Amino acid sequence: MKHEEFDVIVVGSGVCGATIAREMSRQGRKVLMLERGGSAPARESLAGIAGIADEVRLGERKLATVRALTTGGSTSMYFAVANMPPLELFRAHGIELADDLEAVRRELPIAALPDRLLMAKARRLRASAIELGHDWRKNEMLIDASQCDSGYRYEAKWKALDYVEDALAAGATLIQRAMVVRVLREGGRAIGVEYRRRKGFGSELRQAYAKKVVLAAGELATPTMLRDCGVDGVGARGFFCNPGYGVYGLVPGLGGGEEGFVGSMSCHLDDGIELGDANVARVLHRPMMLAALRFRHLLSYGDCVGVGVKVKDGLGGRLEADGRLRKGFDHRDQVRLDQGRREAVRLLERAGAKHIFDVGLRAAGRIGGLIRIGEHVDGKLETSLRGLHVCDGSIIPDDMRGTPTVSLICLARHLSRHLLAAT
Ligand SMILES: Cc1cc2nc3c(=O)[nH]c(=O)nc-3n(C[C@H](O)[C@H](O)[C@H](O)COP(=O)(O)OP(=O)(O)OC[C@H]3O[C@@H](n4cnc5c(N)ncnc54)[C@H](O)[C@@H]3O)c2cc1C
Structure with missing residues (x-):
């Protein structure tokens, strides 16, 4: 060599x-x-994701992001x-x-998902977002829908x-x-x-x-x-990290047991705030609810509906000498984070959700x-x-x-x- x-x-x-x-x-x-990494995962599983996911902390307030080393x-x-x-x-x-x-x-294969791949949760969210006057639209996805008979398939991405x-x-x-x-x-x-x-x-x-x-x-x-x-x-x-929340609630009786593709729809509010469908596949739902100690949500995958909040933050924070990143948020960022979270709660309430909580402040998978x-x-x-x-x-x-x-x-x-x- x-x-x-x-x-x-x-x-x-x-x-x-x-x-x-x-x-x-x-x-x-x-x-x-x-x-740097190996070949995992051959297919999506909890152990496979745990083996490649690397959580990187970004600040004092438990702000973190994740990347895959593989x-x-x-x-x-x-x-x-x-x-x-x-x-x-x-x-x-x-x-x-x-x-x-x-x-x-x-x-x-870049296209919006066909309606047949929108699950009950996604449809319920879309209905309540439209009732509240949001311009809730399908996103294009890098998904080969022809590989999906009914709902989520890791291999189709x-x-x-x-x-x-x-x-x-x-x-x-x-x-x-x-x-x-x-x-x-x-x-x-x-x-x-x-x-x-x-x-x-x-x-x-x-x-x-x-x-x-x-x-x-x-x-x-x-x-x-x-x-x-x-x-x-x-x-x-400094850097930006698109911080936000995943906000979840239970809609009793929704009972959509099928799995859908997270992020299939979203809308933009004023001032750089984005709300989106945060209904993750079962394999991610379980560890997320376990980490948040939300056992009722963990056991009710079909009734658990999620809204993601993402805010476009300004440049700030620093890259330390040892390579660690640190970031705090100014007043404007904080106001918009609160505003986005409140709107996500309103959306879930409109959808009929109870037991609403957020999984904590996260940086959306993009730092720059x-x-x-x-x-x-x-x-x-x-x-x-x-x-x-x-x-x-x-x-x-x-x-x-x-x-x-x-x-x-x-x-x-x-x-x-x-x-x-x-x-
Ligand atoms: C949970 C999650 C969801 C996301 N969802 C979306 C989405 O829906 N749409 C979208 O467009 N983007 C999404 N992203 C972001 C997207 O995945 C990344 O922006 C994109 O993959 C970045 O590609 P990259 O080439 O910059 O680097 P990476 O994909 O980060 O690849 C870097 C590679 O370098 C390797 N490496 C690191 N250090 C070294 C080293 N010292 N020596 C050798 N190898 C090294 C790593 O192991 C890795 O394989 C998401 C990210 C996450 C984490």
Whole structure:
């Protein structure tokens, strides 16, 4: 390994890492994917999720987010809501994604769920939201509805693992349980990485070399790596984390035992507050209610209806020297969090729910603002250390709304074109 040189090394096999590896290896480039996690889960189960989920605390008030450390990254446990990239916003950063978006839409199953896949809970929520005057709409999802006879199916969601498998079929190399600890540099260029490979009960340090290195380790890992490379100002403006609540109640007699896809519908209130369907599959419902010590809700899956609240917070907090993130909220954020929670309760009450509670303040699976296009990376997503690029959730602009996965696939395709031209 030490003397073998690759065209590109991608650090992490999430949405961006997998897409770049697939695009590059299909064009005959020699690609190495280094992935910190293993292969779990082969299918969705409580043990499978527990084995890959990594909870990351963000502050003093039990604020936390979660990521998946496994091949395919966080899409192994995401909800598959597919908001489209804001093309104008990326254009303003010198990045043109229109053709990529068109290609992605042609290739992937992106559509709103058909009515037959909306379960009793989702239908009840929609009825009460509309009665209260909300513009409650279906979201597009990365779900192949033709694979779902009646309701939820984990396998029907598109996942980055699909692209990892395509990359492997096209000749890419994947090393799992390989945690990159350092970017190797020579002069002002990145020439490879050093990684720790787990082996039995121990581990060993190895190096790998390439013409190009892409950090795609996710929004929680990449900023620290980039700062360690000496790139100035990473994290200087703080970060956003889209905080919010899951609010749940019991609607006696609803009795919809079927499982649906969480996030299938939502609405936007004024001032950056979003409410959505938070009716998770059974496999997530159980540990969530257990952690909240809500046994009645735990045992009444069919009657338990959930509303998610998400608030667009401003930049703030800090990235500590040890890589930990800390964030508090200002008065405006707090007012909107309270307003969103109150509206979620009103929606549940309207739906006939009793025993309403929230599971505590969480950061929605998206942190950002630490790395900025135009400041830390250029339009080719390259850093001031030549040959070192960044492509993952950490570069999503802080004024972008909505879910990031489709934008990330497009950004990864955009970067792949530049890498192909340069290798
Ligand atoms: C519960 C949940 C629900 C979500 N729902 C949605 C949704 O509905 N729609 C949507 O668009 N988005 C959703 N997201 C967000 C979405 O999953 C992520 O934004 C997206 O997967 C991020 O992709 P990425 O390429 O940035 O990195 P990731 O998916 O985080 O992948 C990074 C990879 O790098 C690996 N890695 C980390 N450090 C190292 C290292 N040092 N060395 C080697 N490898 C490393 C990790 O193990 C991981 O595999 C959700 C997230 C969560 C957690």
